[in-house]
Amino acid sequence: DGGITQSPKYLFRKEGQNVTLSCEQNLNHDAMYWYRQDPGQGLRLIYYSQIVNDFQKGDIAEGYSVSREKKESFPLTVTSAQKNPTAFYLCASSRRGPALRGEQFFGPGTRLTVL
Amino acid sequence: QQPVQSPQAVILREGEDAVINCSSSKALYSVHWYRQKHGEAPVFLMILLKGGEQKGHEKISASFNEKKQQSSLYLTASQLSYSGTYFCGTEPLTSGGSNYKLTFGKGTLLTVNP
Numbered sequence: 471d472g473g474i475t476q477s478p479k480y481l482f483r484k485e486g487q488n489v490t491l492s493c494e495q496n497l498n499h500d501a502m503y504w505y506r507q508d509p510g511q512g513l514r515l516i517y518y519s520q521i522v523n524d525f526q527k528g529d530i531a532e533g534y535s536v537s538r539e540k541k542e543s544f545p546l547t548v549t550s551a552q553k554n555p556t557a558f559y560l561c562a563s564s565r566r567g568p569a570l571r572g573e574q575f576f577g578p579g580t581r582l583t584v585l
Numbered sequence: 586q587q588p589v590q591s592p593q594a595v596i597l598r599e600g601e602d603a604v605i606n607c608s609s610s611k612a613l614y615s616v617h618w619y620r621q622k623h624g625e626a627p628v629f630l631m632i633l634l635k636g637g638e639q640k641g642h643e644k645i646s647a648s649f650n651e652k653k654q655q656s657s658l659y660l661t662a663s664q665l666s667y668s669g670t671y672f673c674g675t676e677p678l679t680s681g682g683s684n685y686k687l688t689f690g691k692g693t694l695l696t697v698n699p
Contacts, residue, residue: 501685510691512689573629577626
C-alpha cells in the first residue's frame with residue numbers, strides 16, 4: 471500500500487539536543503512538506519520541497535533544517551536553536567504540476583517532547 | 586497570510602447542519618478543506634479552484650465565492666463520524682498556483698453528539 475510513514479510516533483529529547491524526524495513516502499510524489507501543529511494554532515508550514523535537492527522555508531523555519539537527497543525521503547532536524555520544539559510534527563506529500571493539483575497526503579505524525 | 590476560520594468551535598446533535606467559513610483578505614488561487622480526527626493525520630475533503638464553484642462529497646459540500654476570498658463548508662444531516670477539526674488551506678492568487686504551498690487556518694472543532 472502506498473503512503474507516508476513517519477518515525478518514531480513519540481520522541482523525547484533533552485533540551486539542547488538536535489533531533490531528526492523521519493518522513494518517507496512511496497507515492498512517487500514530487501512535493502513534500504513539514505508542518506508543526508500546536509493546540510489552537512492549526513498547521514504551520516516549516517519547510518517544503520517541490521523537487522529533489524531543492525527546498526524552501528515556510529512560515530516558521532527558524533531552528534529547523536531539512537534535506538531532500540531522495541525523492542522518497544524528507545527528514546526534518548529540530549536543532550537546539552528552536553526555542554519551543556515540543557509539538558506535533560506532520561509530514562505531507564503531494565503531486566506536482568498545474569494539471570495535477572490535488573490533495574496533500576499526511577503521515578501519522580511524530581509527537582516530540584523536549585524535557 | 587493565514588485565513589480566518591469561523592466559528593472556532595461548534596457542537597451539534599446528530600442530524601443537525603453546520604456551516605464553517607474560511608475567509609481571506611486577499612483573493613485566493615485555491616481553497617483546500619481537510620478534516621482531522623483527534624490524534625490522527627488530516628484527511629483531504631475537497632479543493633475549490635474557480636470562483637462561484639460548488640463541490641460535494643457525500644453530505645459534505647463546499648462553495649467558493651465569486652471574488653475568491655471566502656469559502657464555506659456545509660455539513661448536512663451530521664453524523665457522529667463528522668466530529669473532528671476542520672481546516673481550510675489556501676493559496677494566494679498572486680502565487681499563480683505555482684508553488685503548491687498552503688497556508689492553513691486555525692481550524693474549527695466540530696463535535697457531533699448523539
